[in-house]
Structures are given as structure tokens and as C-alpha cells.
Amino acid sequence: MSLSNCLGEFAERDWRTGAEGTVRLALVGLGWWTTERVLPAIEAVDRCETTTLVTGSRAKGERVAADVETVSRVLDYDEFHDGVGREGYDAVYVCTPNAYHLDYAETAAGLGKAVLCEKPMEATVGRAERLVDVCEEAGVELIVGYRMQTVPAVRRARELVREGVIGEPRFVTGVNSQRLLDMFADHDQWRLDPDLTGYGTSVVDLGIYHLNTARFLLDADPVAAQASMRSDHEAFDRVPDELASVLLEFEGGVHSTCVASQNAAERTYLQVVGTEGSLRLDPAYHMDTRLRLTVGDRSLDVETPDANQMVDLFDYFAEAVLTDRDPGPDGRHGLVDMRALEAIHRSAESGERVTVDS
């Protein structure tokens, strides 16, 4: 039997029900991710449009707005919190430093707007819990922006795991590293300030991709963490994890190891090894995810549709808002990651295995 026979028909974008409409978005936070990646992606999504920009710098907001035809309003943060222009958008995308997510989500919830919140949800478990509470109390949808969950290659991998093609999953290994200091001229930036990121930098910003993708692929959550971290470069003197290695035990006994570093050559990789074979995402997390399946001594590159990860994420969010259902990853899903992040950091600090709160 050829390995390709393991691959049946599969609709990687099964969330598309054909619901029509347009979700008008307010984007909160105009960092490079929003301007370079999110705005162009939204322009490519039929069911979304950006109508409102919320920023601390009105000048920057006006400059960005000038290039986006659909934007009708630029708000400063106070205006947003006051509900100015609330009739002009249906949902809010929160892409600020982690420690501000709650403030904007709380306002959005109070205004009755659905929320797409970047990951990690907040800087601490406590604030993330409040974020979930305010959205639940207001009855607004909250989706956490785990864009890997809508990547065709990742959804295909999950399906192959579910179908048992690699047998029973036994362990997941992965890497997510990049050279942050080369990406941003300003080394005095929020990703290196634990008051704004939460517990550190490499694990909350990079390791979370491995953590959440492993959860998604395994359909299981971590129950215990061990970790080691170190920072040597002076730019990392406020965070513990210039380099972090993390060992997680999942429900059902699957192990996961991951190395995350904001100060190493770029490398992204995740593999699931089962009793019968393995699945590898390599590269894993940027815009070029590739999937390879190995069973016995046979390997196969699994073809998946081309994808712009942010286009898929916003299309998925639009579907949820237009059909008024919450398919996840919702706030309670995101809280599991927050509790795991906390456990990972506590383990690195104490040198002891830490149970993940549930």
C-alpha cells in the first residue's frame, strides 16, 4: 500500500458554512504585526473589513488609515474606552502588549463587541481569568488568536492523528527560535519587559506556539511542567528566558519537549511521534508551514493548500461572529495555556516539577 492511501479527502477549511455578511473590525494596537500582517490580510478576507483603528498615536493612525480605504475612523485609547464611534464596528481585534489585553477586551465586551484577542491572552493567569469573565458576563464571543489552529497543514495533521495514521501519539518535540534583537532596532521594547509580557519573553511569545499546537494536535492538555531558563545577553536582563527548555506531561501520558529562544537563529519545528509513525511540521510557525508524514520506512510530503495564516484566522473569526457560534479557541481554552505558562515559569524558578492548575 502506498502511503498516499492514508490520505483521504479532507476539507482543511471546514469552518466555512457559506454564511454571508461583513464583520466590521476595530483594530486595537498598531504595531508592526497589525500594520504589516493583519491589515493586508483583512483586506483579503471577503467577510471582514477594517473600519476603525485604535492607537496611542493619532498621527500614526492617520498615516496608516490613509492607505486603507475601508477605515473611516481613527480613535485614541480614551475615545475607544468612551465608546466613541462604537456604531462603526462589530468586533475588536486586540493586538497590544499582553498586559493591556484585559483593558481593551473589557471595554469591547461592555460595548457588546465580539473579541479576537492575541495570544497569550494576558500577562498573568489572574488577568486572563478576568478577561474571560468580562466576555462571558457580557455575552460576547471571545476567540484567542491561535492562528496555527486554522493553518491547513496543521488541521490536516490533526486529522491524521485522529485517524490513527501514526498510531497512538507518544511524544511531541519542537523548537521555536528567532533573533528578536535583529527584528527590532529598539532593544528597549515591550517583549523584553516582563511587566508587559507577563512571565518572560521566549516562552510566552514563542513557546506558546508549540504548547497550543501540541494541545490542538493531541486534543489533550498539559498536566505538569518542568523547565530550565537562562538569560545572558544584557538586553534580556529583565526576563528569565532568553533561552528556555520546557518539558510537559499531557493528559493520557504524552510527553512534549520544546526549546524557545528569542536569541538564536530562526528555527521552527514540531513533530508528533506515535507508535506507528510521525508527523512533522517543518517549518512550523511562519507563513510557510510544511507537513511530512512518516510511517515505517516510508515518508510523504503532505500537500496542503497555500495559506496566508492571518487571512484564515480572520475568515474563521468572521464565520464565528456571523453565525453567532463560538467554535473556539475560546477564552477557557486560552486559560489552559496561561496556567501552563505560569507553571513553566514556576518550575524554572524552583527547579521542581510543577502541576498545571486545572
Place this chain on the structure above:
Amino acid sequence: MSLSNCLGEFAERDWRTGAEGTVRLALVGLGWWTTERVLPAIEAVDRCETTTLVTGSRAKGERVAADVETVSRVLDYDEFHDGVGREGYDAVYVCTPNAYHLDYAETAAGLGKAVLCEKPMEATVGRAERLVDVCEEAGVELIVGYRMQTVPAVRRARELVREGVIGEPRFVTGVNSQRLLDMFADHDQWRLDPDLTGYGTSVVDLGIYHLNTARFLLDADPVAAQASMRSDHEAFDRVPDELASVLLEFEGGVHSTCVASQNAAERTYLQVVGTEGSLRLDPAYHMDTRLRLTVGDRSLDVETPDANQMVDLFDYFAEAVLTDRDPGPDGRHGLVDMRALEAIHRSAESGERVTVDS
């Protein structure tokens, strides 16, 4: 600049000085590794020949000897310990269950024979220390059979690390898994008996490849360990590590993560990620090691000579014996692995970070 310009001339078998002669070997332990892999390899090494087989089953010994022209004598274990036929061999290859290595090495040392001892050196740190002592006291050479250290692709990788092609190494990740129960019909076997293996099975038998290869590539030793282990299948009920995940901190701050399992699909993999790029051995540990170099967004398969790993190991050992020098990996090198194995198991048992004794 093309990435291939990073690759200068390199002699992967630089140990070959041209020394002539023949090392006559006694092989102790006639398991499948010795009969299937070692005997044919030695036949291919000009400077070695197998003259003596030492086994618990004389019938098996005679059967094996019938196919190997150079073998002139089959000894049982008592005869070996009594020095019978000592004039017929110059060196001893010890490939018994780990917990018996000391006994045979001690006899070999007493007879003034050089020793090539399979890894891990022994079942416990204490017995491994005695093994080193008896060889040192007798003044015989002791080399531990870390065959990865003589694999051309691995030596090439070490050279590229040393030359700084990937910048400063930051972390190593790897996997070594196989389905032991499919490899041996008899599940009641020594690799699953901790009295014979030492601390467990997956880490001492498979994880040690990652540990020792990482040490070799980094030219550094581990200083602390964290680990998690579990056994679920009944065949593994006497050992803690049907599945093991290990996190090591090395001198100089490099991290290493490794997953080892005797009960998962076969997968072998090791990568070193530095500040500028990465080197990957994939597959890593069986007879088909392949090396890939990535710097920035460019990758290159590094061509290395075809190799039979056991041929190279025995040629290397012959060189050491014929020239009367001990280029390592010697007993003191092997002791570092033993202490790391002990620390890994203690960490898994306690859930705490354990310092590796030095």
C-alpha cells in the same frame, strides 16, 4: 556567498596515521549486535580480526565460529576469566548486558588486554568507576564504544560547530525511539531488566546516543538534569522509562532536550541550533546518518563519505591499540555519561533538578 563555501576540506577519518598491524580480538557476548553487526564489520577492517569468541553457550559459539574463518577458539566465560587462550588475542570487545561489563573488563585488564567496552560502561556509576580503575591500574587502554564519534557526518558536524559556521551553539534537541518489542520476540529480555541495564532502558540504551553526541559536538559536558519518565506497557513494568524526556544544562549554558523511547515508532534526530544557523543529523543514529546545514534562509545537504559505523569504530580502536595511544572516548569520558544517566533518573524520580556530579 554560497553556503557550500562554508565547507572547506575536511578529513573525516583523521585518526588514520597509516600504522600497520593486526589487532586480534576476543568478542565477549554473542547477542544479535555482535553476530549481525560487529562480526561482519570486523571482517571489513584490515587492521582487526576476530580470533576468539567468548559466550555462555558453547554451542552457539561453535555455530557462529563456523562462519568466521579467523576465529580459532571459542571460550566459555569461566575459561575466559581463567585466561585460557590469552595468547590468542590482543584486545577484548565487551558487548554483554551492561551489568556484566566490569567483570569482563576486569579480567581483560588483568590479562593486559586493551578493552573496547560497549556503552553505557556499566549499570551504575560505582561499577563504572571500578571499571575505569581496573583498566588504569593495569595500564591497558579502555575505549568506550560511542560509535557516533567516528561517524563521518558527526565528525564533520563537530568541525562545522568548531569553525563557528552556526555561530555560538545555543541548544540541542533530539529524539531516539524504536519499537523494542518488535525487535525481539522475547519480551523477557535483559534490556527491560534494570538489574542488568542499570537505571532503566530508554535513557541508558537510546538517550545515551543523544547525550554523548551532544557532548561530542559541543565539546562540553552536562551540569544539571531534569527529566520525566513513565512506563505503561506491562513489558516495561520493571523499568521507569518506557518513555523519557530529558532536559540537560551544559557547561557554558547550552541547553539540550531529548526524548527517548523503546516503545514508539523508530525516529532518530539531533539538531544543534546556534546564533547563526543550525546543523541537523536526520536520521542520526543508525547506519544512514545524514547531515544538513542551515544558515539564514539557505540550507545545504552536507555530503559525507559512506560509512559502516562499526567498521569505523573498530578501525579507530585498532589505531589506538597499534599506536599505543588513547585518543578517547576513554573511561573518564564515559563516566561523565554514567553520572548524567544517574542524575537524569534521580530527577525523574524526585521531580527536581539534579546536579550532575563532576
